[in-house]
Amino acid sequence: MNGAADMGGMHGFGPVEPEPNEPVFHADWEKKAFALNIAIGCAGIWNLDAFRFERESISPPEYLNRSYYGLWVVTLERMMLKYGVATPEEIAAGRPLAPPKKTPRPVTADQVATMIRHGSPYDRPAPSPALFKVGDRVRTKNNHPTTHTRLPRYARGRVGEVVRIVGCHVFPDSHSQNIGEDPHWLYTVRFDGRELWGEDADPSVRVAIEAWEPYLEPL
Amino acid sequence: MTHDHHDDHHHSHHDHGSDLTEMQLRTRALETILLEKGYIDPAALDELVDIYEKKIGPRNGAQVVAKAWVDPKFRKLLFEDGTAAIGSLGFGGRSGNHLVALENTPTVHNMVVCTLCSCYPWAVLGLPPLWYKSAPYRARTVADPRGVLRDFGVELPKDTEIQVWDSTAELRYLVVPMRPAGTEGWSEEKLAELVTRDSMIGTGLPKQPKDLQ
Amino acid sequence: MNGAHDMGGMHGFGPVEPEPNEPVFHGEWEKRAFALTLAMGMPGGWNIDMSRFARENRPPGDYLSMTYYQIWLAGLIDLMKERGLVSDDEIAAGHSLRPAKPVKRVLSPADVAQTLHRGGPTARETNSKAAFAAGDKVRAKVINPLTHTRLPRYVRGRVGVIESVRGCHVFPDSNSQGLGEDPRWLYTVKFDGRELWGADTDPTLSVSIDAWEPYLVRA
Structure with missing residues (x-):
């Protein structure tokens, strides 16, 4: 979707301001917001792409005025509602008003390190050969899905070169729409x-993105 | 506009008579609900925070870079198969299942960004700093990387090619900066002290030997 | 500039919500903001394109959180400050703190109707030929x-x-x-x-x- 998240190339945000000796978290609630999201994300109720979709669906003014972990909290709330983990009344009350439909199996402390070490690989067996090879020139499609x-x-409607078959x-x-993993070939396109x-842009700059095959057409 | 990163501007409806901020309250409500329903184990939350606050951070990446500076065999593998090479040092997994190392050379400087959100190689650098997740960085790096470098006090020669990598998939990038001169014969441990977090994102350069004095 | 104002094709803002029996202005301050902006065009000496740029040239998060006339006021303030007609301390005080900078003309009540009637035509005579024709x-x-x-x-x-x-x-x-x-x-x-x-x-x-x-x- 063309939400506020898609901000590559926008102007007006001002300079980047690195914070000297920045701590990992800036407040205790940020730690909770982070850990809650990771822990519940591993419970198998929703997938990471669905979470990302929900986060970018936050209205642009709210998206641009929330802090980073503030967005995580708002997204978690919306996901809990969307996936039936909590009701609006429970969110307002700040406590459960009924037991969960199914008995959850939460991630336990002793599973955390293994879970992090394992991660979640996104590569899958290929159903068909790759359409493009390194060096091919391709054009990205100009689609605007909601x-x-x-x-x-x-990077839509632009011509680039395949530099890696991932x-x-x-x-x-x-995946974000819960219609399956639907694996496709992934390329790095520069x-x-x-x-x-x-044409006035700095000629020494090149930009690479990862693009799935359905994003690309041959030239 | 004030950029208050520690809390949000929106006022809560339930903060009357309380010093708790909107985000403290909302986070606490979610935690209570999930805990009481049995979706989370509170000890697992503590463990998650502990790991990313204390165990996984840029020192992991610095080890990778330092090894690449001294071990040609490792360096070759690192650029051929980043996941395998970095995995051989015990790093990988979450936000690091598909790792790609990018080689800085006298003619090419690499910079990493995630314009759509905050994709970052947690496995080797830990959680990203605020600036990496900020709108100015996400918006400008793909269009004006030299301007962004100037925000960090870095000026590169005009003819250096700037290669920006926008992390739009599950690949995670680690920049391998050039080894500073005057470090011949240094141990991996000592070299790793030169490797800054920003030099592995591409917004900085490694420290010089004189900086360690 | 690629600011927040350039929102054609963006998603996530929600439905358009027409207001039944909408008044011309939604508050007394909006009337003043509107009139001030128009009246200051003459003494201020800026053109319509400068005032448009002044409005769009602000942090996207601010732009999207402001109402229409808030953006007008913010643009007006920037234009006046750039030209030294007012300063921050005066805006904070809500009073003039120093003598006015001389300007060519102030809009008088008698000029208003004629100024509006004249508008701001942008068509200009030219000797050049158009490069394109209908159908190109x-x-x-x-x-x-x-x-x-x-x-x-x-x-x-x-x-x-x-x-x-x-x-x-x-x-x-x-x-x-x-x-x-x-x-x-x-x-x-x-x-x-x-x-x-x-x-x-x-x-x-x-x-x-x-x-x-x-x-x-x-x-």
């Missing part, structure tokens, strides 16, 4: 900065 | 200036057809920066919805924009 996609607006990966556009930003 | 296929250039432009992001790089030639008009990209009126030929360009938004788009949709000649190349 659902989740990982093709940023600034493998066959879970397709977030499908663009000249002038192709993305116009 | 053109591509909107990929440009991403940090300064004011009237070419929205959603049409950049897209192919359309010249619908009509509108004459030679003041060029906002120059005029907004105080570089003179720099009049250029202006065209209405029509784009098929599928060209703008992808193959799945409603085939009955077309979108026309007004585009100055420097925005276009022959396709």
Whole structure:
């Protein structure tokens, strides 16, 4: 979707301001917001792409005025409602008003390290050979789905070069909609900065993105 | 606009007579609900925070870079198969299942961004700093990387090619900066002290030997 | 600039909500903000394109959180401050703290009706010939200036057809920066919805924009 999350190339945000000796978290609630999201994310109720879709669905003014973990909290609330983990009344009350439908099996402390070490690989067996090879010139499609996609607006309808065949990966556009993993070939595609930003752009800049095969057409 | 990163501007409806901020209250409500329904184990939350606050951080990545500086065989594998090479040092897993190392050279400088959100190689760098997740960084890096570098006080030669990598999938990138001159014969441990977090994202350069004095 | 104002094609803002029996203004302050902005145009000496840039040139999170007349006021304040007509301490105090800077003219009550009647025509005489004619296929250039432009992001790089030639008009990209009126030929360009938004788009949709000649190349 073309939400506030898709901000590559926008102007007006001001300079980047690194914080010297920045701590990992800036407040205790941030620690909770982080850990809650990771722990519940591993409970198998929703997948990471569905979570990302919900986060970018937050209205642009709210998205741009929330802090980073503030967005995580708002998204978690919305996901709990969407997936029937809690009711609006429970969120308002700040406590459960009824037992859960199914008995959950939470991640336990002794499972955490293994869970992190394992991660969640996104590569899958390929159902068919890759359409493109390294060195091919491709054009990204100019699509504007209202659902989740990982093709940023600034890279749509642009010509680039395949520089890496990554493998066959879970397709977030499908996965986020809970219609299966729908794996597709994934490529690293590199663009000249002038192709993305116009002929006045710095000629020494190149930008690479990861693009699934359905995003691309041959030239 | 004030950028208050520690809490949000929106006022809560339930903060009357309380010093708790909106986010403290909302987070606490979610935690209570999930805990009482049995979806989470509170000890698991503590363990998650502990790991990312104390165990996984940029020192992991610094070890990878330092090894790449001294061990040609490792370096070759690192650029061929980042996941395998970095896995051989015991790093990988969450936000690090598919790792790609990017080689800085005298002619090419790499920078990593996630314009859509905050994808970052947790397995080797820990959780990202605020600036990496901020709108200015996400918006500008793909279009004006030299301007962003200037925000960090880094000026590169005009003819250096700037290669920006926008992390739109589950690949996670680690920049391998160039080894500073005057470090011949140094141990991996000592070299690792030169490797800053920002130099592995591409917004900084490694420390010089004189910086360690 | 690629600011928050350039929102064509964005998702997540929710439905359009018409207000039944909507009044012209929603509060006394809106009337004052409106009138102040119009009245200050004469003594301030800025042009319409400068005031548009002043409005769009603010952090996207702020822009999207402000109401329409809040943005007008913020733009007016910036324009006045740039020209030394008011300063921050005066705005904070809500009073004039030092003598006024001399200006050419102040809008008098007697001038109002005539000023509005005259409006601000932007058509200019020219000896140059228009590069394009109705029916020509053109591509909107990929440009991403940090300064004011009237070419929205959603049409950049897209192919359309010249619908009509509108004459030679003041060029906002120059005029907004105080570089003179720099009049250029202006065209209405029509784009098929599928060209703008992808193959799945409603085939009955077309979108026309007004585009100055420097925005276009022959396709």
